[in-house]
Amino acid sequence: MPDGARVDALVDQLLEAHPPASTKDTEFWAAQYDLGLGWVHFPEGFGGLGLDPKLQERIDERLEQAGAPSNVNVNFMGIGMAGPTIVVRGTDEQRQRFLRPAFACEEIWCQLFSEPGAGSDLASLSTRAVRDGDEWVFNGQKVWTTLAHVADWAMILARTDPEQPKHKGLTYFLIDMRQPGIEVRPLRQINGEAEFNEVYLTDARTPDSLRVGDVGEGWAVALTTLMNERVAFGHLSRAPRGSGAIGQAVRALQSHEPDDEAARDEVTKAWIANELVRLTTVRAQEMRERGTPGPEGAVVKLAYTTTVEQTWKLAVDLMGPDGLLISNYDMIRPTTMGGSSIAESGENQDVVKAWLTQRGGTIGGGTTDIGRNILAERVLGLPGDPKADKDLPWSQVPRS
Ligand SMILES: Cc1cc2nc3c(=O)[nH]c(=O)nc-3n(C[C@H](O)[C@H](O)[C@H](O)COP(=O)(O)OP(=O)(O)OC[C@H]3O[C@@H](n4cnc5c(N)ncnc54)[C@H](O)[C@@H]3O)c2cc1C
Structure with a gap:
């Protein structure tokens, strides 16, 4: 059967078994994931069918026409960023543990990257992660963290080796937001709302099994x-x-x-x-x-x-x-x-x-x-800005 027809048949099956009008949103999205219609280009068993990503558009259009709920804005970071990172860079255990709840919006994600001293120049960030047995201990401050106040999990980029140049001493982890070492404070925006937050990490922890990629390879994962x-x-x-x-x-x-x-x-x-x-x-x-x-x-x-x-x-x-x-x-x-x-x-x-x-x-x-x-x-291939701190150990780069 051609891929398009296969996908259409699965969409029919999804809509028949889970009519959007009478199905809870999270249940609908979980069923969509189970049929491989979540991220159609992901491997089978992980929310996809290993097909051309273009088919996702066809699926989404058909689901929208049938009045199905959209999960993208409910879990923008989980569906648009964490899922696609974990499927490419994560372990099978991480894929198994996180992809389905993220797609079903049973677990909401946020992105702990930016810091008061590191936004555009993200690789200069200061939050430290220090190994302690099978765990890592985090201390530092993140900022502008969209939806941290509702997030269950976060992607976090932290410095594991200050003696390496800034891009090389970083490691990428997944971290539980619902722990005592993480404090979320609202930041009020120009429109009066507080969609984003400051996040303080004080001896927050995550197991080594939730490291994504090798130690020191965090920049590539980010x-x-x-x-x-x-x-x-x-x-x-x-x-x-x-x-x-x-x-x-x-x-x-x-x-x-x-x-x-x-x-x-x-x-x-x-x-x-x-x-x-x-x-x-x-x-x-x-x-x-x-x-x-x-x-x-x-x-x-x-x-x-x-x-x-x-x-x-x-x-x-x-x-x-x-x-x-x-x-x-x-x-x-x-x-x-x-x-x-x-x-x-x-x-x-x-x-x-x-x-x-x-x-x-x-x-x-x-x-x-x-x-x-x-x-x-x-x-355009124009010359880039001079990067004076590129090869210096991060610990020797002047910071305010
Ligand atoms: C609505 C919103 C949501 C956000 N959500 C998140 C989130 O969920 N998680 C997260 O980690 N971060 C988030 N951010 C942070 C965002 O990624 C940073 O604000 C952004 O990368 C800019 O960093 P900065 O604010 O530190 O500004 P800076 O990097 O300090 O920049 C200040 C000014 O200098 C300019 N500038 C800096 N470097 C250069 C350069 N090399 N060449 C020319 N101009 C330059 C910038 O354009 C800017 O005008 C969010 C921000 C906003 C506004």
Whole structure:
């Protein structure tokens, strides 16, 4: 049977045995995983069928049409980043233990990478992991950790050898967030919400069996996570034509400035820019599906986040005095990605809040400047910045 027909038959089977309207979300996702329809390119027995990743789109479309729940924003880090890292870099025990609960959203994940002194230059991070028998002991501080307040597990990058150059002394682990050595404190954002957090690790522990990759090889494992993060952002940016920010800009034009020709010109330009981004996203994704994710993911992220931010700003400008109003400034603690401001869509969306939220999109997952550096160096082949600390032992690199 051709792969497409095989997948279609399994989707039919899933929908028949677990009608979305009467099945609990977590049960539906677990059944989807068991049939190999979770990450279709993963090996059989691990949520996939070892097939072309392009078929995932076909599966997702059919499930969406049938009214099935979507798990991506519920466990963005688990499904978009931890799963794809564990399947490639993890042990069979780790795959067995973590993939199914992550896909079913029975266990929520977060990403403990960034620190107060290490964001764009992630490899300079300071959180220490020291071996103690069969365990590792962690001390340090992480920051900007999205959804840490609901997370059960985290991917963590820590320094295991300060005498090695910065990229070489790092190791990657999985760590239980529900332990006394981990303290999560909310960070309130410009939109009033606290989707991300500071995370303090004080003698937090994880067993050596939850190390991913060899000691000192953490940077390579982290790159797998970061590449998949860009791809996952790419999925988020595949909104239908005319939806999201540009849809709101058109609505704002119609209701506030219907006769202003200059405003109409601005909205037309924004429409074209958004359409170019949408088509570039589709093309980049198709290229990725033929091989592995590469720097084109950074192009999409860069183009999408900057264009959408400018478009939200245009919508706010067109609203005139109404653009000064925000629906509420309560400190909401979102439990899914994107916060409450993008949970709503169409007429109900709070445009001002969505614009403020989108500003974080140009920073998280790599800033716009870093996106431009990647484009310059890896796509255009321009010379990179001088890297004076590349070969120095991390312990000798000056830090503030
Ligand atoms: C909404 C949101 C969610 C996030 N979620 C997570 C998460 O879940 N887990 C996690 O680990 N992190 C998360 N982050 C952190 C994010 O990865 C970092 O904020 C990002 O990598 C930038 O690091 P930084 O904030 O330390 O800024 P810095 O790296 O200090 O950068 C400051 C400024 O300098 C510029 N800059 C820095 N280096 C260069 C350079 N070489 N060339 C040119 N310009 C440069 C930057 O573009 C920026 O404008 C999140 C951030 C946001 C906004």
